[in-house]
Each structure stands twice: as structure tokens, then as C-alpha cells.
Amino acid sequence: MAFTPRIGVYICHCGINIAATVDVKAVAANAAGLPGVVVSREYTYMCSDPGQGLIQNDIRELNLNRVVVASCSPRMHEPTFRAAVSQVGLNPYCFEMANIREQCSWVHPAGELTTHKAMQLVASAVAKAALLQPLEQRRASVTPAALIMGGGIAGLQAALDIGEAGFEVSLVERSPALGGHVAQLHRTFPTLEATADLIQPLIDRVTQHPRIRVLTGSEVVGLGGFVGNFKVSVRQGEETSEIAVGTIVVATGFEAFDASRKPELGYGQYPQVITTADFERLSASGDLQVSGKKPQRVVFIQCVGSRDQALGNPYCSRVCCMVSAKQARLVRDLVPEAEVNVFYMDVRAYGKGFEEFYDEVRKSGVIYRRGNPSEILRRGERVVVRAEDTLLGQPVEVEADLVVLAVGMTPSRGTDVVAGLFKLARSSDGFFMEAHPKLRPVETSMAGIFLAGACQGPKDIPEAITQARAAAAAAMIPLMRGTVPVEAAISSVEEEMCAGCGQCASLCTFGALSLHPTRGVMTVNGVLCQGCGACATACPSGAISLKHFTFDQVMAQLEVVSGWAAPVAARQPREEQAIEA
């Protein structure tokens, strides 16, 4: 019996996001007349419960077998609507989405042409919907173990959480010791706690944990597989071993900015000039000395290597304001007679207890001066900091026995290599990029790989811990479920047409294509294939097609768009523009 499409079309207002720009009633009316369409409606929020109910009801009442929703980007709500239709028995791949928000209402002015474009996008989606095929949704089993990359405070916390939940954890750390940067700190802000009291118990719990295997002096050198079934190659010394895990947490941390990249500040040239990282070591002894003497004049300089476009580091490193405040406070304690100046551009005391701490530091006698010093010169046994006090509006020279540069955070060395191995995206600041800045802050664009700590951007300790615990929770979801869904929209090979040339295999970044040893044709590994379609485009004999994006489906969409007869009034201005151009 021939298949007859019965399509339901649903136009979303998205509040005023779409409805203020696009005539949604006209789009719905237009869609009602398209081939195969049984019902066409518009509604304020299709993603809301009543909106979804509307669709589900029509599927039941009107016996719909294909559904089109015209609303936002599929990245936003395709999963929502796929779930809604499958709840009432429709295959989720029988659903199609038209993006009339990001690709129409948000980027065009209100008017007839914009409504016309929305109509075209809907018609195109309807044409594809008529040709959609149900696809089988499969699931793969999951290796109940996780790998944590990086043994700093974020990696340690993530490892501990996953281990505590009952899963096997491998913790890979490049250096010989655990603890990362936090282990190099003396006291925390704003509470002035000894850092050793925080990090050492955590290290102990991790190293003594029965389900956590710590691999120090080790590096990840290769990654195969996919979410649920990763194969990670880890090199420890001369030996390389393969570890099977279900999910991965990347917690590779940061690198302190190299202050010698600002030669005018004389770091590495004058013994009186040190960084905030150096200060931690210096103050840990409890006796602050520079060249054998207690410094009587101390200057802190903020934003060294941060908020600096000339260096390519335009971002704020977030922690430096409070690090300097803390260290200035420590100087007041260690050398009560010393004069302490902090030069700043803006004081960012945004965290819990930070502003109160900043108040306390000033009250302790630390002088804050607005202005970012330009250079440091030698003057006798001291150095002199040249700046403008911008509130006084005067150039100033401040002599100092000790200058502490508040160095910012930069992506850790090796970020390039990890990004290459794991195919992770990086933001313009060089740190790893999260899947969505607001809604998916611990995920990456690679399924099963999560981010924790400063590898994603500058963070203080509680922020790193928070993200580590969030990443651990997210990484445990597939481990607890035991299976992961496998993408159904994957490539398939028409064996009669395949010559086995292998061009497709050379393009596939997932290693999903291989030559069948006896049949001489290419075969697709349905678990490895991610459905990117590179092979289908490249195949010289047209033997490969990508399910859900077949040649027929895509051509049907294009034909509708190119063959559309536009209303004369709406086309006029566009033609005039073309002539002018």
C-alpha cells in the first residue's frame, strides 16, 4: 500500500520573538494549502506543555504521520519536539523543524518579505517531511568507568565524586605530583585559610580511594571510540597503555602569565620584581625578605597579562584582584611598618565575602591607587614604579623594595595538543569552549567529554570545585544509565554502486568507514559514525547516502524554495536593490 503523508504544521509565535516580525497567521494559512498538510496551526509557545499537547492531540485525533514545527533553531528545541511526538507513538525522525526565528524573524525587519521567507522555510520543511523515513533508535552499552585528565583541585574533586558514586576512575596527571596550582599557594582569599589544609586531605582521599587509579607523570596520547566506549591511550614513562572508559572529564587547568612578556616591568631583570605566584612561595616561610631585608615599601600591580588586547589576552583573569588584596593584607601582617600600595584599573570584588575583604584590607592600611603602571626602572637599591594616579590626574613615581605583579591566567601549555586529540573547540581566549555559555557550561561539543576548572577559563577555588562537581555529575549520567543512544541519522552504503575506492574513509574523522575484506565495498560502523555527511558528499559514484538528509529529501527542499512564485508586491524592492548593486 502506498504511503500517504498526513502532515501537521505548527507555527510558533515565540512570544513576540517571531510574531512581532512575521505574520504568523498568514504563514499558518499558507501552510494549510501545501501538499500533504492535514492541519496547520499557530500558537504562542509551541515548546510549552499546552503547545506540545496540541501536537500530541492532533497526532492521535487526526492520525498524523509527519510533524513540522516552525519555531527556533533545532539546537534549541528539536529534542523537545522529538520527545513529544515519540510519546504518542510517532518515530522521532518523522519530525522536521523550520527555523523561522534565528534564520528569519531575528535577522530581518518586520514586513511582507520576512513573512514570505518564513512561508518558504515552512514549505521547504513540509516538502522534506513528506519524504522522511522512520529510523531505528539504537543504544550502545557503556563502560562503567571515567577518566579524569588533570590532578589539580578540579580534577581531584571530579575523580573523588565519581569514585564515591561507585565507578572506576583513572586520574591522569602530567606532573609527578597531585595538587596542581592550589598546592603552590600559601593562603586563600578571603578567609586567609592555609591552602595545605584544603588540598592535602583531598589528595589523600583520592590516592587512598579503592576505585581511583592515580597515574602521575602520565600523558594522554590518543583517543578512540565514542561516548560510553572511549579508548584512551595513556603514556607513563616508556609504556603506553589503553584505558577503556565511558566518559572523560578534562581538568587541565591553567598557566600563570609569563611576566617577562611585559619587558617594561623588568621581571627577571630586577630581583625586587616578582609575581603573585612567587609571593606565595616567599610568604609561606612566614618571614618576608627581599635580598636579605624586610621590604619597607611594597607595590602591587594589577592586570599584568589580563585585560590586555595588545598581548592577545583581552579577558579578565577574575582572581588577581583578590589575590593581590590577600597578599597586601599578608604584607601588613608580616611587615607591619611597611607601606603598601596597590595599583589597579578597577577592583572586581564580585564573590561572596570579597567586597567585605577588600574593605578590611584597606582598613588594615593598604593604599589603593587608581592607575596601571607603565614601567619599572632601577633607582639605587630600589626600583621605581612609574604610573599615573588617574584620580589625582598626575604622573607619579613610587619607590619600592618589592613589586608584586598580579599575573593573570592563560591556557595551560598542552591545550593545543588536548584540543587536537579530543577534537575540542576553544574560545577566542584560547581556553576550552563549553557547549553553551549559559545552558551547557560543563559539556563540550563532543558527547561524553566534560570540562572542569580553569581549563575552561579563569576561576577561583570554589568556582573550580563547583564546576568539577557539576562535570562529575554530568559525566556519571551515561555511566548510571548503562547505555547511550546512538545517532540514527548515519551514513549507509549502497553496495551495488560502491567501487571500494576508499575516498570516504580518508575523509572520515571518526574512523567509521572501512573496506569489507571479502565483498570489496565500504562498510559503515554504525556506532562510530556521527552523521556528519562528509563521506556522502565525497563519494564519486553516489553510493553513500546520509539517513535523514538523503539526496531526495534535500532536493525536495531546494526545489520548493527555488520554484516558489512570490507575490509581485513582495518581490519588487529586492529587484530594485539588485539593480542598484
Next chain:
Amino acid sequence: MLQIESRPFARDHDLFACVQCGKCTGGCPMTLKTKLNPRSLILRLLTAGDGFDLEPFPELWDCTTCSTCATRCPKQVSPMETIIGLRSAIVEKGHVHPNVKTALESTFRHGNPLSMPREQRGAWAADLGVKHYTAGTAYLYYVGCTPSYDPRGQKVAQALVALFSKGGVDFGILGNDENCCGSEVRRLGEAGLFEMVVEDNTGAYKELGVTKMFTTSPHCYNVYRNEYPKNGMQVQHYTQVLAGLVAEKKITFSGSLDKTVTYHDPCYLGKHNGIFDEPRAVLKAIPGLKLVEMDRSREKSLCCEGGGGRMWLEGTNPASRLARMRVQEAVETGAQILATACPFCVLMLDEAVKNLNLEEKIRVMDIAEMAAQAL
């Protein structure tokens, strides 16, 4: 009243990016002796509304365009270009210092800002047998105005001829046909005349088929490299070519110079163009020479006050001079020679040495003169 439209000016110079950190003013050498405050100037321009009166800011003419402000700015604003832009607005309204007026008129008429006759430009090379540049010659040696006319500058040019001839470099000069590069014209705010000079020179070099050029002065080098239209011409400062010849052993020194030497980085070579190592490489290759560094070296070099048109302008505080501070810094290192590689620096520092009566203690020399002496 010297009213300018401040809104479009602020936009054109990207002043809205300024975060008022004061790095420009904190590093500006002129703040050591004048009221110049680039940071405050930017804020005043931003908050002025539609119009801004430049009359109360004579310190705009103090700027030496050393570019310390621009290199220190974390937001990629250029206070230096802002000041040049403000000078242009003043010049456009016809308010020009008489000295500047003479220099600009001379550049227009005689092809040099020094009021010297055009037909004497090549006289310094009369007996040297330097060939006139013709198509196919490897390098054009662009001599520049000060080295062509100033007796001290001429010595540097003559030393360079000796060095490059010894090194087997195929080069020619333009003699009386050479024209001012326009660098100082631009910095004095005469944008229209600068445009004309650029057009004339670009046309002339194209006709001659010049593909490679080296200059005596870092100022000429900078303008050809960064401010002329990109036309595939390779421009070098002479210290770069010289360092190459020394490295390839095409120039070897049979003599020696048994002196302690400190090197003053010219702003237009160092801060403007990042050339710090080549001049030092030449100095280190001279036998017997001991190179010591001043505290303010490389990126922190203290300007001599000769750039930005200041050869024609005394500024608001002529009693105090950066060149004298600089000479004293050099003397403190124990150096017997203060080396540099810029005709303006040589003149400014030389004058300072005489003024401070330090001729017995220290001598100012161009690297070219020192290298030629050690041949």
C-alpha cells in the same frame, strides 16, 4: 579659540576603547617636564560633547611621537596618533608656529625641511664615487635630509658608503633627485603635504624600479615601511643590512675600538619597529668594544626629544631636556662612547654632552661611524 568637532574625532581615533588606566601618561617621557597628559586629553575629548577647544593645550606640541604610550596601551588605542590628529586639526586652521611654517614651506619648495637648496643635496658624496641609482641596482640607499645637509649627518652617510662598498653591496643614491620622505611633515600635522610627498616619491621609485631600500634614519625607515602604500618594496634600516653583512662575514673588522660603549635605542628603530638586536649585534662584532647597557634600554629607552617635529619646536619647557638626562644615564654606566643609530639622536645627544661639559668623559657616535672606524 581652536574649536574642533570632538565626536567624530573620538570615533575616528577609537577613543571609546580607552579604559583610562593611565599607562600612556605613566610612561610618557614628556610628563617628566611638561603638562602633557595623554590619558586626561582622551577623557576630555570623550566628554566634551560636540566641540573641543584646543587653544589651552600648547603641550600638544611637546609630544615627540616616541610611541611609548601606544606600545603600553592595553586597549590598542594610540594616544600618539590622537595627538598627531589634533595637530592636523590645528594646522588645518592655519595656526602654525613660524618655525614649523618655514620647515613645511621648505619641504614643499626644496624637498627638505632644512631650507637648504635642492641642488646641493648630493654634495656630501661628490668625491666618493657613489653611483647614481639606476634600474637593476640591488639597493637604493635613501640618505635622508639631515644626513644630506648636516655636517655631522654627512659623516654618518660617508661612513655608510665606506662600509657598504667594503661589504660588496650593490647600491646607488639619488643625489640631488632625492626628496624628503615626509615623516616629520606628517608628525607636524601637515597631512595634505605629506600625501603629496608620498605620491611624488612613490611615483618616482616605481619609475626607477626600486625593489629594495635602506635608510640612514629610523624616521625615514619607519615612514617607508609603515606609512607609505604597500608596493612590495623591501625597506630596511642600515643597521639591519649591516648586521647581515657582519653575520655573513662579508664585513670583517681589521681594526679595533678599545672602548666601553653603551647603546641608546632610537624610538623609531626600537619602540616603533622592534629593532633592538641588530644594532647591538654590529657593536658586539667590533673587536675590543665592551658593550654595557643603561637601565632604560630597549623597550624602556628614554626619548632624546628629537622626533615628532621637535627639531623645529622648543616645546613648553625648553630649560629641561631629556637628552641631558639620557647623557647622564650613559655616563653612569661608565661608557666612554654613547652609541646610537639615528641622525636626530646624534644631534640631540651631542648637544647635550656639550651643554653638560662632558666632552672629556663621553662621545656620541653613530654605529656607522664606529664600524667604519674599525674596518
